[in-house]
Amino acid sequence: MIITNRLxxxxxxxxxxxxxxxxxxxxxxxxxxxxxxxTINSGPGKGLPNNHSEHKVIRVKGKDIELRYLVGGFLxxxxxxxxxxxxxxxxxIKAVCNATIEHGYSLxxxxxxxxxxxxxxxxxx
Amino acid sequence: xxxxxRQFYPGTTTPAKNRRRYMDPKVKLxxxxxxxxxxxxRIMGHRNPGEDYKSIHPPIEEGKEPDCPIRxxxxxxEGAKHGDRIRYxxxxxxxxxxxxxxxxxxxxYLSRYRGIDTGTLSGRQIxxxxxxxxxxxxxxxxxxxxxxxxxxxxxxxxxxxHACRLDEHGLMFDAWQRYVxxxxxxxxxxxxxxxxxxxxxxxxxxxxxxMSDLKKxxxxxxxxxxxxxxxxxxxxxxxxxxxxxTLGGYQPWKVKGE
Numbered sequence: 001m002i003i004t005n006r007l008x009x010x011x012x013x014x015x016x017x018x019x020x021x022x023x024x025x026x027x028x029x030x031x032x033x034x035x036x037x038x039t040i041n042s043g044p045g046k047g048l049p050n051n052h053s054e055h056k057v058i059r060v061k062g063k064d065i066e067l068r069y070l071v072g073g074f075l076x077x078x079x080x081x082x083x084x085x086x087x088x089x090x091x092x093i094k095a096v097c098n099a100t101i102e103h104g105y106s107l108x109x110x111x112x113x114x115x116x117x118x119x120x121x122x123x124x125x
Numbered sequence: 126x127x128x129x130x131r132q133f134y135p136g137t138t139t140p141a142k143n144r145r146r147y148m149d150p151k152v153k154l155x156x157x158x159x160x161x162x163x164x165x166x167r168i169m170g171h172r173n174p175g176e177d178y179k180s181i182h183p184p185i186e187e188g189k190e191p192d193c194p195i196r197x198x199x200x201x202x203e204g205a206k207h208g209d210r211i212r213y214x215x216x217x218x219x220x221x222x223x224x225x226x227x228x229x230x231x232x233x234y235l236s237r238y239r240g241i242d243t244g245t246l247s248g249r250q251i252x253x254x255x256x257x258x259x260x261x262x263x264x265x266x267x268x269x270x271x272x273x274x275x276x277x278x279x280x281x282x283x284x285x286x287h288a289c290r291l292d293e294h295g296l297m298f299d300a301w302q303r304y305v306x307x308x309x310x311x312x313x314x315x316x317x318x319x320x321x322x323x324x325x326x327x328x329x330x331x332x333x334x335x336m337s338d339l340k341k342x343x344x345x346x347x348x349x350x351x352x353x354x355x356x357x358x359x360x361x362x363x364x365x366x367x368x369x370x371t372l373g374g375y376q377p378w379k380v381k382g383e
Binding site: 004005006007008009012034035036037040041042043044045048050051052053054070072102103 | 281282283285286289290291292293295298300301302305320321322323
């Protein structure tokens with residue numbers, strides 16, 4: 001989990017994502033941040049286009065993605081079997097972040113998604 | 126008995142001193158920039174510059190007021206005399222060492238002005254005044270030291286952002302991007318009015334202050350700035366109010382000698 005000290009512009013987000021492409025064993029990346037609406041959603045200007053410079057299409061891994069957030073966090077999911085390769089991947093991710101995120105970040109390693117069945121899964125069987 | 130001398134806020138630390146300064150009506154606040162009056166009117170978006178003020182009642186001088194002892198006692202403010210509409214300006218203050226925060230804005234406005242209505246919310250502070258008085262007041266508070274281009278926003282709606290991380294240029298987050306960073310001039314420029322209707326011209330509000338300067342100007346106590354607990358008098362004042370309120374609510378007979 002990478003939490004940046006500043007909210008990143010669309011260009012920086014694009015850079016970080018493209019740089020992370022070089023790291024192997026990444027299963028998926030989820031982004032979090034502050035939502036930027038496409039249109040003005042309340043008040044007398046309701047319905048007008050928002051024209052926010054950071055709400056735009058970025059190109060990641062050859063694909064166009066519409067960025068709807070000012071990104072402040074990357075949840076990078078790794079597919080590794082042992083601690084050794086986990087540490088190696090984390091080091092690589094750190095190197096990528098150091099090179100692309102100017103204002104710093106904090107990085108935490110942990111299990112953020114569900115990895116074993118919970119009570120709910122037994123119930124809904 | 127000696128005449129009562131008005132007190133404003135306890136404490137010896139910088140935020141405490143700043144709170145006292147902002148609240149004391151005798152202190153003239155420093156003017157840091159000069160945004161033209163017409164531009165202030167444009168940013169607020171209540172009327173076009175040069176347009177007449179709309180009125181909601183005939184001028185008071187026409188003498189159609191009911192006979193009322195209070196009306197005789199109170200001198201009306203300029204806007205009230207003319208029967209202006211009541212309009213607003215709303216400021217959002219970032220938690221990252223903005224020069225002032227909403228609660229102190231309320232204290233400051235109420236301590237310094239007559240004829241205003243102000244409302245405090247967690248990140249923003251609205252002032253409602255008669256239109257022509259509002260314009261004078263708005264210009265004053267955009268020009269003076271309580272405003273920082275990067276950390277104070279003029280936002281009528283969708284004010285979200287005061288507790289968000291800053292963006293890469295150090296500006297407070299705004300989902301409607303009413304102001305943008307001008308990289309050539311290193312200034313903050315308004316491109317939309319306070320309810321995000323595009324402006325027909327770009328209005329510069331100047332350069333943001335350095336963080337070191339803001340830390341000296343702020344009224345905000347923060348663990349990574351001046352911690353409120355480091356100011357004994359402020360802490361004791363908070364505790365005293367807490368104690369009196371609690372006792373007053375549940376065991377009022379225990380409040381003695383206060």
